[in-house]
Amino acid sequence: MNGTTPAPFTADDHRDRMARAVRQAAEAGLAGLLVAPGPDLTWLTGYTPTAETERLTLLVLAPERDPVLVVPTLEAPDAERAPGAPALTLRDWTDGKDPYAATADLLDPAGRYGISDNTWALHLLGLQRALPGTSYASLTEALPMLRAVKDPAELALLAAAGAAADAVFEEIRTVTFAGRRESDVAADLAALLLRYGHSRVDFTIVAAGPNGADPHHEAGDRVIAHGDMVVLDFGGLKDGYGSDTSRTVHVGEPTDEERRVHDLVRAAQEAGFHAVRPGAACQDVDRAARAVIADAGHGEHFIHRTGHGIGVTTHEPPYMVEGEEQPLVPGMCFSVEPGVYLPGRFGVRIEDIVAVTGDGGRRLNNTTRDMVIVD
Structure with a gap:
């Protein structure tokens, strides 16, 4: 697959999905959601990275904040072409920089976040190192019905x-x-x-x-x-x-x-x-x-x-x-x-x-x- 989903969904569709996810996260007592590449990211934004990579890609969803997609600079052009890109703010980071530091100011330093199940341990540990006061819950356990009801x-x-x-x-x-x-x-x-x-x-x-x-x-x-x-x-x-x-x-x-x-x-x-x-x-x-x-x-x-x-x-x-x-x-x-x-x-x-x-x-x-x- 390339950087876009073949399903005919619009930026408004993805905006609505992300808003729904934020509401469900708040109802579950979470400060927000962190979504790495995988089916949840595809469903929420229409973006699927062109290749699996160790570089951090992370969607940050939180109340009263526009959705932010943290991406490696070399992947940013693909992310910009995703169907949900108009509903996102892209924040890119370059090799040699600390991606967790680039993400830290988007998070509540004492918040509890739902995080997608397929997030690499490397990235979860990096976030915990940057923000030791944060805690995390499996997205499937915290919001098991996030994608369950189809439009x-x-x-x-x-x-x-x-x-x-x-x-x-x-x-x-x-x-x-x-x-x-x-x-x-x-x-x-x-x-x-x-x-x-x-x-x-x-x-x-x-x-x-x-x-x-x-x-x-x-x-x-x-x-x-x-x-x-x-x-x-x-x-x-x-x-x-x-x-x-x-x-x-x-x-x-x-x-x-x-x-x-x-x-x-x-x-x-x-x-x-x-x-x-x-x-x-x-x-x-x-x-x-x-x-x-x-x-x-x-x-x-x-x-x-x-x-x-x-x-x-x-x-x-x-x-x-x-x-x-x-x-x-x-x-x-x-x-x-x-x-x-x-x-x-x-x-x-x-x-x-x-x-x-x-x-x-x-x-x-x-x-x-x-x-x-x-x-």
């Missing part, structure tokens, strides 16, 4: 990414599976994601037979055989927003047991989807899907949370997991992806991205959730 433009981009992933599944189900390696089918998935408009492929899980019992199996050299259940889980970024979908196919006719397990996971996924509504807790979605699987005697074989948020990254808050009491709000987007994993035998996972609406949920993936037979 209509973001929802449209997520829907387009989901539709592109659906097109990939419709095409991959027509290819030959038997006699090919998992890695061959994974390569097909990656190529199709790019063909259907993704700029980045984040994952292409192809887990055949007993490998399907490993939810995060890395596609390898196993040759897919007739009679295999195959878990497909793939996604990435399209126009700056994520896709993520899972379907489980079968090579040739499945056994009665394989059909029962697939039908069970499909019913659990349906229950999780129907639990989505404004005001429900995130954990309610997990509970609804998990109850179906537990009641069928497979509770011990559902070994992960039911879902994760998605946006400018493919995994972010909110999480559909027991203990997460955050209420659902229209505009939140997350996966609903229960699974059953039978060690040494096979696994089944079915996943859609779901957006919370005013009265329920809307699927952003719409390929069949029935058993698909492939060659």
Whole structure:
């Protein structure tokens, strides 16, 4: 990626996001936010540095102060071209100067700040050395819902990414599976994601037979055989927003047991989807899907949370997991992806991205959730 986001957001959009972040920080009792390069910086300002660097780049957000982006002088021209640049004051520093001293006067020397999770330890320690009276909290812990509620433009981009992933599944189900390696089918998935408009492929899980019992199996050299259940889980970024979908196919006719397990996971996924509504807790979605699987005697074989948020990254808050009491709000987007994993035998996972609406949920993936037979 270059120094701008491909999403069609304006300086006003980024100004509104930064103002919202400042309000949330104040409500959380923070003096402000410090945001290093990563998804939060991209979302807030539209700026993504052209390359990872040890030089300090830091967005400083605080009440009653204009947003300031501290950047190395050699990166300043790229920062000036970012969509959110008109809403920012740029402060550049040159090699040989102390970037922490250049940042110190922007901060309350006794303030507590939220700081983005991917900030280098080098920079956090440098700030602490320059301002020993400051303290810091992980941005994900302090403001976990900062990016969780999507606006209509973001929802449209997520829907387009989901539709592109659906097109990939419709095409991959027509290819030959038997006699090919998992890695061959994974390569097909990656190529199709790019063909259907993704700029980045984040994952292409192809887990055949007993490998399907490993939810995060890395596609390898196993040759897919007739009679295999195959878990497909793939996604990435399209126009700056994520896709993520899972379907489980079968090579040739499945056994009665394989059909029962697939039908069970499909019913659990349906229950999780129907639990989505404004005001429900995130954990309610997990509970609804998990109850179906537990009641069928497979509770011990559902070994992960039911879902994760998605946006400018493919995994972010909110999480559909027991203990997460955050209420659902229209505009939140997350996966609903229960699974059953039978060690040494096979696994089944079915996943859609779901957006919370005013009265329920809307699927952003719409390929069949029935058993698909492939060659």
